Amino acid sequence: TAMPGLLLGDEAPNFEAETTQGRIRFHDFLGDSWGILFSHPRDFTPVCTTELGRAAKLAPEFSKRNVKMIALSIDSVQDHLSWSKVRAVGRCEGSLCCCLALKARGKAHAEQSMMDKTSSAQPLTLSPCTQVFIFGPDKKLKLSILYPATTGRNFDEILRVVDSLQLTAYKKVATPVDWKPGDSVMVVPTLPDEEAKKLFPKGVFTKDLPSGKKYLRYTPQP
Numbered sequence: 001t002a003m004p005g006l007l008l009g010d011e012a013p014n015f016e017a018e019t020t021q022g023r024i025r026f027h028d029f030l031g032d033s034w035g036i037l038f039s040h041p042r043d044f045t046p047v048c049t050t051e052l053g054r055a056a057k058l059a060p061e062f063s064k065r066n067v068k069m070i071a072l073s074i075d076s077v078q079d080h081l082s083w084s085k086v087r088a089v090g091r092c093e094g095s096l097c098c099c100l101a102l103k104a105r106g107k108a109h110a111e112q113s114m115m116d117k118t119s120s121a122q123p124l125t126l127s128p129c130t131q132v133f134i135f136g137p138d139k140k141l142k143l144s145i146l147y148p149a150t151t152g153r154n155f156d157e158i159l160r161v162v163d164s165l166q167l168t169a170y171k172k173v174a175t176p177v178d179w180k181p182g183d184s185v186m187v188v189p190t191l192p193d194e195e196a197k198k199l200f201p202k203g204v205f206t207k208d209l210p211s212g213k214k215y216l217r218y219t220p221q222p
Helices: 026-030 046-064 077-083 104-113 155-170 193-199
Strands: 016-019 022-025 034-039 067-073 098-101 127-135 141-148 185-187 217-219
Touching: 022 026, 026 034, 026 067, 034 046, 034 155, 046 067, 046 155, 127 155, 141 155, 193 217
Parallel strands: 034 067, 067 098
Antiparallel strands: 016 022, 016 098, 034 127, 127 141, 185 217
C-alpha cells in the first residue's frame, strides 16, 4: 500500500494480495505487459462505478495495447466480486476485474494515502481521492494522476497517455501538447539533426519561432 508515494521511475513494490482472481504477486501479474492500477476509496461508490463500467467497455482497447488493469480498494474480495457484476455498468472480465483486497493492517495507511485534503468544507476533514498508476514492462512507474473523488477519471485521456508512453518508450520522439495518435511528433532535443534525418525517413521539419531558433523539430508519427 506504499504505491501512492512512488515517484516516476520507481519500481512497483512486488506485493502479494488476495484478488478476485485468487492470490497474486504483482510483478508476476504484470508479466511482460504494461499495467494500470486504479485506486478506489471503496466499492460501490457512484463515480467509481461509472469508471468501472467504462473500463469494462474499453477492455479490448487496453488489451490491444498489451495493458493489464487492476483495481485497489479497501473492501473485501467478496465485495469486489459483487461490485464487478453490477449490470448497469457491464460485466468485467479477465484482468480488468482483478481487484486487490487490502488486509486490515494496510487499511489505515491506504485510507490515508487516498485522501483529498482540499475537497471538504470542514477543516481537518479528509475526503477520498482516486489515483491512476501506469507501469511499464520494466515494472517502473511511468505516469501517475491524482483525482478528487468528485471528478471521474477520463479514460480517453488514459488511453491517449498510454499511446504516448508506449510510442516515446521505443522511439526517440516526444508528443506535443494535445497530441493524438496519428499526429506529428517531436524529435527529442538530444538527437543531432543528421541522425534525426536518418532515423526519420518521412522527414523532419521545424516550426518558425520569433527567435529564429530551430529547436521545435517535428516528424510524422513513426
